[in-house]
Amino acid sequence: MASRRFLLWLLLFSFFAHSIEGQVVWTSFPKNLQFLPRNLSTNQAIIQIAGNNQYPIALTLLRYQDDMIQKSWQFPASAAFELQDTLRAGLNLYHYRLYLGPT
Numbered sequence: 001m002a003s004r005r006f007l008l009w010l011l012l013f014s015f016f017a018h019s020i021e022g023q024v025v026w027t028s029f030p031k032n033l034q035f036l037p038r039n040l041s042t043n044q045a046i047i048q049i050a051g052n053n054q055y056p057i058a059l060t061l062l063r064y065q066d067d068m069i070q071k072s073w074q075f076p077a078s079a080a081f082e083l084q085d086t087l088r089a090g091l092n093l094y095h096y097r098l099y100l101g102p103t
Contacts, residue, residue, distance in 0.1 A: 022078075024051050024052070024053055024055070024098065025052045025054065028051070029050075029051065029096075036087065045086070045089060046084055046085070046086055049084075050080075050081065051081060052080045053075050053080075053081060056077050056078055058075060058077050058101060059098060060073070060074055061073045061075065061083075061096060061097070062098075063095075064097065065092050
């Protein structure tokens, strides 16, 4: 009886794991610790982020400034996405994190 239950759980898990297969293919994304040129008149830098969400689940991209969430974007499931983000120059550390589903 226990082996039947184990096989049922294994079957359900493998089906669920297979059903969310996918990947994000980046066409434009900043490098780790990349310096960005700023516009001297606006004191801001423009960053390009683009890719293709091949997951059947929507994505959420969060921008952190000094380890605090500053901005978020939602991207639809199984679709291409593109955005321009503006970063203010200063003694700040920005980073992005991508999550499956809404946050």
